Amino acid sequence: MSHDNQDLKQQHEAILEFICTYETVQVTTDSVEYVDMIYISGLQINKTYAVTKIPTSNEYDVFWETIWTENIRYIVLFENNHTNDRSDVKLYWPTEGKNVYGDVTVQFTTSDDHHLFNHNKFTIQFKNKSRQIEQLHFRLESDDGFYLFSLNYVNFFQKMSKIPHSCESPILVHSSSGMRGAGFVLLCDMSLRTATKDGAVDVMANLKNLTQYTSELMVDFDHYVAAHTVIADSLRDIDTTIKCNEFDVNKEKLFDEAEIQKHLHYLQDTEWLDRIKYDDDERITQAIRPESADELLPAPCTSGDADSFLKRFKIVKVYGFKTQRNFIVLHEPKARPLCDLFNLVQDESVAAIVTLNNEIFLWPNENHPVIEINADVKLEHQMTRNLKSCDWITVKVTTATATQIVEVISLKNWLTPTPSLPKAQNFINFVGESNEICKNVEIVLITDWGNVTTSGLYITLTCIIQKIKTKGVCDICGSVRMLRRHFENFVVNKRHYMFLVEAAHNYLKEFNLYEMR
Numbered sequence: 001m002s003h004d005n006q007d008l009k010q011q012h013e014a015i016l017e018f019i020c021t022y023e024t025v026q027v028t029t030d031s032v033e034y035v036d037m038i039y040i041s042g043l044q045i046n047k048t049y050a051v052t053k054i055p056t057s058n059e060y061d062v063f064w065e066t067i068w069t070e071n072i073r074y075i076v077l078f079e080n081n082h083t084n085d086r087s088d089v090k091l092y093w094p095t096e097g098k099n100v101y102g103d104v105t106v107q108f109t110t111s112d113d114h115h116l117f118n119h120n121k122f123t124i125q126f127k128n129k130s131r132q133i134e135q136l137h138f139r140l141e142s143d144d145g146f147y148l149f150s151l152n153y154v155n156f157f158q159k160m161s162k163i164p165h166s167c168e169s170p171i172l173v174h175s176s177s178g179m180r181g182a183g184f185v186l187l188c189d190m191s192l193r194t195a196t197k198d199g200a201v202d203v204m205a206n207l208k209n210l211t212q213y214t215s216e217l218m219v220d221f222d223h224y225v226a227a228h229t230v231i232a233d234s235l236r237d238i239d240t241t242i243k244c245n246e247f248d249v250n251k252e253k254l255f256d257e258a259e260i261q262k263h264l265h266y267l268q269d270t271e272w273l274d275r276i277k278y279d280d281d282e283r284i285t286q287a288i289r290p291e292s293a294d295e296l297l298p299a300p301c302t303s304g305d306a307d308s309f310l311k312r313f314k315i316v317k318v319y320g321f322k323t324q325r326n327f328i329v330l331h332e333p334k335a336r337p338l339c340d341l342f343n344l345v346q347d348e349s350v351a352a353i354v355t356l357n358n359e360i361f362l363w364p365n366e367n368h369p370v371i372e373i374n375a376d377v378k379l380e381h382q383m384t385r386n387l388k389s390c391d392w393i394t395v396k397v398t399t400a401t402a403t404q405i406v407e408v409i410s411l412k413n414w415l416t417p418t419p420s421l422p423k424a425q426n427f428i429n430f431v432g433e434s435n436e437i438c439k440n441v442e443i444v445l446i447t448d449w450g451n452v453t454t455s456g457l458y459i460t461l462t463c464i465i466q467k468i469k470t471k472g473v474c475d476i477c478g479s480v481r482m483l484r485r486h487f488e489n490f491v492v493n494k495r496h497y498m499f500l501v502e503a504a505h506n507y508l509k510e511f512n513l514y515e516m517r
Contacts, residue, residue: 037066038213042190043165043197050170051182051217060092061102067133068104068126071169075135076160078175078185089176093122093135103127115471116140117156136160148222149485150229150273151478153188157234160185161192183217186210187227192234203227229273238266240477244468247508254505263477264494274484328445329455339377342397344445345406351441352407354434356454363393363408376400389413389430392437407441409434421454421495424502431461432507457499459483464504468511476500 042048050070054077055063067075079089093099098107109121109132120135138156163171175181187207195201207224210217219227240263242254255263328348344350355362364371364381371379382394382405393408411422411430421427438444448455463479480500 037070039170040186040210040213042186043193045165045167047167047170048165049186050172051179051186052172052174053178054089054174054176055092057090057092061104063092064101064104064106064124067172068124068131070172072172073131073133073169074163074171075133076171076173076185077135077137078173078177078181079138080140080175080177080181093120106133114159115155115473116152117159119159134163136163148226149482150226150233151481153230154233157188157192157230160189161196161234165193179214179216180219180223183207183210183219184223184227186217187219187224188230188234191227191231195231195235201231203231225276229276232273233270236266236270238262240266240475242474242508244472244474244508244511247474249509254501254508260494260498260501264497267477267480267497270481271484274481326443327459328443329459330445330447339373339399342373342377342379342399345397346399346402346404348443348445350406350443350445351404352409352438352443353445353447354438354458355408355410355447356458363395363410365393387433389426389433407437409437421457421499424499425506427457427499428461428503428507431458431465431503435462435465453496456483457496457503460500461503461507464500465507468507474504474508476504 037050037052039047040049040051050072066072077089094106094108095111096108098105100106103126105125107123107125109123111121112119117136117138120137122133122135123130124133136156136159138153140152165171173182173185175185187203187210190206190210191201191203194206203224207219207227328344328350330344345353364379366381366384369381373379376399378398380396380398382396384394385392390412391408391410393410395406395408397404397406411427413422413426422430446455446458460476460479460483463482464474464476467479468474476497480497
């Protein structure tokens with residue numbers, strides 16, 4: 001935990017102490033059969049929220065009967081807990097057509113897909129009466145790794161904050177992570193509404209108020225900090241995205257100078273949010289620092305090296321992107337024993353290596369098909385394919401404990417080390433080609449030349465491309481901010497940002513010309 005979080009830590013501990021000494025309010029409802037429903041007041045309106053657990057399959061009938069009886073018009077489902085990348089939540093609603101639950105018929109109407117949440121609408125009927133129901137279903141998959149990253153929640157909570165408060169029709173809130181997940185939702189929504197209405201907010205007071213209903217709504221410290229960042233981000237009135245179906249392929253520039261300055265100011269203004277470290281942020285390390293550029297020489301692994309080689313490499317693991325793979329970022333391993341590199345490959349189950357330079361002496365080729373690192377590590381050339389932007393080399397790696405195939409993708413036509421960036425068009429082609437090669441690869445190792453600038457640009461463009469393909473949205477600033485959670489010194493100047501803009505612009509032109517037809 002950073003020193004900047006000390007005040008929040010003290011507030012959180014004060015609330016925990018308050019819970020231990022305060023007798024929670026016993027809230028009752030009028031003949032509600034659905035178990036453990038608790039009403040919460042907000043913004044001086046009684047019974048604003050109804051908090052309950054997610055129904056199991058044998059509770060669907062009574063759940064929908066309760067929805068009707070309690071006149072609930074809005075349901076908020078917060079799903080942030082998965083097992084083996086699969087949802088733990090069973091669909092208690094129809095995704096098409098209609099389902100009958102006891103005496104209540106639920107007819108699916110529409111579903112709008114937003115970033116990380118769906119807005120579903122239904123018509124429910126009981127006897128001869130009917131009414132409209134809306135559900136906001138937030139779904140953050142466990143492999144995202146960024147469950148505390150504020151941008152993941154902004155659109156969702158901005159949408160939720162537009163739901164009208166009414167004592168006649170409470171907002172039902174439930175979460176896959178139980179009451180504490182519901183507590184996080186309530187804390188963010190109540191605080192955002194207060195901040196919007198009054199221009200100020202006391203998050204500590206809101207959380208303290210929630211715990212008076214039940215201590216189970218108490219959030220942990222990381223989510224208490226996250227609530228502050230979510231509110232700060234949600235209050236910013238700026239949209240940095242471009243919808244692909246509205247993009248003009250004849251447009252000479254993606255953004256005009258005023259928009260560029262606005263985006264750069266936004267990135268500078270939000271930097272402190274992206275630097276916040278959480279107690280559970282074990283995957284995120286400090287920034288990689290350049291080291292010496294000595295020649296890489298084969299050297300034997302001595303006894304005990306296998307247990308400590310990770311300590312000798314400065315690596316950053318990058319998770320959380322909506323891609324099919326995760327990344328490990330590593331300096332071009334100068335002055336490192338090669339056997340350490342391949343211990344890393346085997347230990348992390350690396351199936352592909354993206355190397356962002358022209359130095360391919362690390363790998364066997366058609367002229368030098370075998371490289372013996374030492375008695376235990378041998379590299380054998382299998383195949384080389386000469387693509388437009390890269391060389392694709394298939395290598396068999398044999399060590400004392402295992403044999404595996406590794407795909408090596410090496411960027412062409414960029415002399416390194418050099419202070420200049422590669423050409424944007426060549427680089428975006430390389431990102432596209434290498435992503436296609438790695439589409440079924442879970443772990444990718446990326447090597448750079450003494451710094452993380454180019455590897456950071458590579459991963460950011462990968463994120464941009466994936467969002468274009470899956471969501472139909474280009475969001476350069478959002479992708480930069482997400483990656484900044486890993487790299488403290490990544491994309492801090494206009495030059496890097498303009499490179500991303502040019503590369504994304506080139507990709508958008510091709511995407512709209514070919515893939516959207």
